[in-house]
Amino acid sequence: MNIFVVNCGSSSIKYQLFKWPSESPICSGLVERIGLEESIITHKVFVNDQEQVIKRVLELPDHDAGMKEVGMLLTEPGIGVIQNPEEIEVVGHRIVHGGESFVETCKVTPDVKEEIKRLAILAPLHNPGHYVGINVAEHIFSKATHVVVFDTAFHSTMPEKAFRYAIPENFYKDYGVRVYGFHGTSHKYVSEEAIAHLNKPDAKLITIHLGNGCSMAAVDGGKCIDTSMGLGPLDGLIMGTRSGNIDPSVIFYLVNQLGYDIAQVDTLLNKRSGMLGLTGFSDMRDILKAIDAGDKNAKLAYDMYAYRIKKYIGSYAAAMNGLDAIIFTAGVGENDPDLREMVCCDMEFLGITFNAEENKIRAKGLRELNLPDSRVKVLVVPTNEELEIAKQCFELIQN
């Protein structure tokens, strides 16, 4: 069975094609800068542990054009991995916000699509792209079963004391205002990998997903009990362009004293804050270069980014009454040793003794970065949201 997984972001499309049940990846790719002057497609084809990389710069005004290009790459003579789009039996879509109505992986229906579209008010950087992506993919892969997998699903086990806000109950009961949490597919995948590695099903884990969006989860015995993002993917950690947690008084001040309207506040906190707002760069690689060049703002921002993570580690260890491992994952978590060191240093009181030497070595796959006598393990676990989505699609189709 061919399972095609799609993750449509605001200006990008990530995709991966798997052969199932062998779980082998056939090709993957990234379409970037959709709607900008020069869009870039990086397409990788995997054959016997080798990868062939095809990179193209072209004009892609929207997701429609981007997805059509991907469809053509899959079948292009010479590099194509299938003869025609009808060979794709299942398409799995990553959906950031499923609200209260959709927590479980399910097949796409008109109602599901409408709810995803409506929830764009809560996930403005993500859900609009998902909605367009599903429609375009349904057109191209018209014979396939389309399935949606929600970022929010893994967090649905949180107890009410963790997911409620301290505002009058009717906002929750009537309008669904509560903590949902995101990146659930990643937190689920890496926590399961860690549990298998530790051989400890009841492990108390803290998973730290640091990509463009960043979030943490407290996972006790395989179940999420708390997470750092909230009603939308804006709360919690400092991110590429998002502020993370901020006193709501700041919003009143912006509106009442500085004359901002709510749309401007939204843009400020979602698109112009976080590392971008502090340094001028949203990409951690640019920030590291700026620090090397002596940029004090970049150094401060980096300190703030790490400090926020440390605070959540403390609070989640307290919430679980213990800690067996912390897990770094996603672009920054997997690739930035300096950041990991800043987070893990001076944490001996909590049982973390960090192996700074091992941390500096570049390596692939799951690894341990703690010293042998450390009570708490420090793990890097590469995430694979696409594989997890494909797995869930297969399970749904089987049943």
Ligand SMILES: Nc1ncnc2c1ncn2[C@@H]1O[C@H](COP(=O)(O)OP(=O)(O)O)[C@@H](O)[C@H]1O
């Ligand atoms: N070698 C590296 N060192 C530091 N940061 C890195 C490195 N490689 C990637 N990153 C960072 O990872 C982030 C993107 O992570 P990723 O998980 O791909 O995000 P997303 O899936 O949200 O687009 C970017 O901030 C990027 O700078």
Ligand SMILES: CC(=O)OP(=O)(O)O
């Ligand atoms: C939910 C979220 O922030 O996702 P991403 O990291 O892909 O932007």
Ligand SMILES: [Mg+2]
């Ligand atoms: Mg990601």
